[in-house]
Amino acid sequence: MASMFRHPASVALLVLLGGLVLAGVLLVPWDVHPPSAAAQADAVAGLPAETVAAGKEFAAATRPGSYIAMGLSLAVALLLGLTPLGARIIEWCGRPFGGHWLAEAVLGGVAVVLAAQLVTLPLSAWRHTILVRFGLSTQTWGAWAADLAKSYGVTVVTAAIMLAGLYGLMRLSPRLWWLWASAAAGVLVVVMSAVYPVVVEPLFNRFTPMADGPLRTELIEMAERDGLPVTDVLVADASRRTTAVNAYVSGLGPTRRIVVYDTLLEAPREQVVSVVAHELGHAKHGDVWVGTSIGALAVAAAACGIAVLAGAGGLLRRAGVDDITSPRSAGLILAAVAVVGLLAGPVQNVISRQIEMRADQHALELTGDPQTFIEMQTGLATTNLSDVDPPTVLHWLFGSHPTTAQRIAMAKEYA
Numbered sequence: 202m203a204s205m206f207r208h209p210a211s212v213a214l215l216v217l218l219g220g221l222v223l224a225g226v227l228l229v230p231w232d233v234h235p236p237s238a239a240a241q242a243d244a245v246a247g248l249p250a251e252t253v254a255a256g257k258e259f260a261a262a263t264r265p266g267s268y269i270a271m272g273l274s275l276a277v278a279l280l281l282g283l284t285p286l287g288a289r290i291i292e293w294c295g296r297p298f299g300g301h302w303l304a305e306a307v308l309g310g311v312a313v314v315l316a317a318q319l320v321t322l323p324l325s326a327w328r329h330t331i332l333v334r335f336g337l338s339t340q341t342w343g344a345w346a347a348d349l350a351k352s353y354g355v356t357v358v359t360a361a362i363m364l365a366g367l368y369g370l371m372r373l374s375p376r377l378w379w380l381w382a383s384a385a386a387g388v389l390v391v392v393m394s395a396v397y398p399v400v401v402e403p404l405f406n407r408f409t410p411m412a413d414g415p416l417r418t419e420l421i422e423m424a425e426r427d428g429l430p431v432t433d434v435l436v437a438d439a440s441r442r443t444t445a446v447n448a449y450v451s452g453l454g455p456t457r458r459i460v461v462y463d464t465l466l467e468a469p470r471e472q473v474v475s476v477v478a479h480e481l482g483h484a485k486h487g488d489v490w491v492g493t494s495i496g497a498l499a500v501a502a503a504a505c506g507i508a509v510l511a512g513a514g515g516l517l518r519r520a521g522v523d524d525i526t527s528p529r530s531a532g533l534i535l536a537a538v539a540v541v542g543l544l545a546g547p548v549q550n551v552i553s554r555q556i557e558m559r560a561d562q563h564a565l566e567l568t569g570d571p572q573t574f575i576e577m578q579t580g581l582a583t584t585n586l587s588d589v590d591p592p593t594v595l596h597w598l599f600g601s602h603p604t605t606a607q608r609i610a611m612a613k614e615y616a
Contacts, residue, residue, distance in 0.1 A: 210508035217502035236610035244609035278539035285521025287532020305528035310364035379508035387497035482563025
């Protein structure tokens with residue numbers, strides 16, 4: 202194992218990991234703290250009992266499937282990466298094309314990536330039945346399958362581009378491919394952040410300009426008052442798949458726009474404004490850029506980490522490959538990414554919760570209306586069947602947002 206860290210990429214990896222830590226320290230708002238446990242308990246006590254009970258019931262129904270899917274996906278990734286099975290699948294996919302490296306990289310690599318996802322398909326179907334039973338999904342099985350196919354399509358295209366680029370660079374520059382791959386991966390993350398709203402989002406929703414009226418005018422004026430002019434206010438036809446409500450500000454610079462679920466428009470105008478004010482908080486503090494910067498550093502570090510794996514002779518032998526630059530190593534790389542992703546998940550969630558709490562504070566300051574914020578959070582919890590006060594350990598591990606109890610307690614403290 203010591204030979205792993207003799208590769209020059211190990212130095213770059215350490216530098217990038219240091220950059221990630223530094224970015225986390227400097228860019229994440231660690232000075233924002235959740236309210237006390239007593240304040241959260243008081244917030245829960247003030248919520249309708251049926252809202253609390255419904256959220257607990259829904260969480261109890263969906264959590265087992267989510268955890269099983271997570272474990273199953275990891276198990277398949279490890280099976281394909283730490284045994285010769287993944288390499289054999291990649292070899293089989295490339296055989297009709299004479300074992301050409303590009304066929305193995307793209308067809309074989311995509312096959313391995315999809316295998317880790319398709320194994321959880323029954324659990325996705327199970328989750329859909331639960332969403333329908335609880336009234337959160339309005340999709341037919343046909344519409345659900347169409348969305349799932351689109352999601353797999355995005356995965357296939359993205360994986361194919363990344364795998365072709367990675368193994369192409371390995372062939373073009375056998376010694377320094379990891380350096381070019383790190384730079385290319387970082388640039389790709391930035392490009393995807395900019396084009397995602399106008400390329401990928403329309404695959405899953407239809408967006409129409411919000412009709413002229415008091416609400417549209419107020420949202421645009423609030424964004425301008427916040428120093429964040431937007432190109433448009435769009436309404437997403439979310440009701441064709443869900444009853445859940447949401448809004449977000451997407452895009453960077455010239456592609457920035459406010460997007461409101463059509464389901465949210467059924468709420469009182471003041472609550473819609475409060476939701477959008479929270480989303481403007483993300484744009485105001487450059488949270489998209491923060492996430493993009495951290496993501497770019499992370500994928501650049503991942504490229505260097507792959508190069509470091511070249512020195513892990515034992516792992517390569519387990520995977521049935523001789524060299525990390527062979528496309529047949531894609532299974533091992535997938536396994537490494539899966540393990541690192543699992544370990545990094547709680548850290549990502551801690552960062553996300555801090556950023557979300559700052560956006561909540563921004564919404565309160567921008568609107569100056571904590572009572573509407575409380576009403577909005579109560580309405581969101583009721584409509585979205587949120588577990589308003591989940592177990593602390595589960596929330597620390599898997600919670601990407603503050604709990605409803607924390608958000609309402611924060612608004613009460615602000616008031």
